[in-house]
Amino acid sequence: MRKLLSCVTFALCAAGFASATAAAGPADLQAQYAAEAAIQPSATRGETFFTQKHGKEWSCSTCHGAPPVRDGEHVMTRKRIAPLAPAFNPEALNDRARADKWFKRNCGDVLGRACSPAEKADVLAYLTGQRK
């Protein structure tokens, strides 16, 4: 019984955790990063950052493609990745917690460090600038 209870508690916690951060929307997310960096985001800088290597083996485009308007593929596991550009994927970039989680992971893999708010704002400008 105690086990069942803890299972239920856990499931509830997990559900709460999954929906913790409200959807901000891509424009809102970009504004948040830009405000933290106190810069005017640049899609051109974002594109350069996204497509170039930063001293390690992979660039952002290795897994996401460039421009990331089509499905990408995880370079190691080959799992399909939905397009990052919001115009091509309504699910993209609408959750601050999810974006932060992947920036932390992917910047670690590509740069060996965290991305700065300015770098994030530039990448967002590049991604939201992609049009159908």
Place this chain on the structure above:
Amino acid sequence: MKSARLAAALCPALALVFACAAHADGMAVPAHTPAAYTQECSACHTAYPPGLLPAASWKRIMGSLDKHYGTDASLDDKAVAELSRWLQANAGTYKRAVDTPDARITSAAWFVRKHREVEAHTWKLRSGGGPFNCTACHAGAVRGDFSERNVRIPK
């Protein structure tokens, strides 16, 4: 009472053949799989049934998500704690659940033996990616179904 004692006696023996409890069977997926596990641990590959590895392996895996088999799979502390707890509770306790040096299911002797017939080039097929990608050949992997009936090697 009598039958309960009988079952208790038979259980370990039967466990070798069938699964007596979710714990003992590495293939079965626990009835209560948290949404966070499915969501977080299937972002890059199949979410593995927790019984495929022992508690010690899961502990190491969850303690080093930032260095996860060549990629950064880090999660926030809260999620790590919650998923760890569930993995520990549902880790494999039977013979096949061995703690290999690199904490891989695919490094275990039983895995290598069972897959001896899979040709080296097959692992590298584009549709697969490697031995870690159970789903490429075992369509029921997420459900914990690795039966012979449901194996299909991609061409």
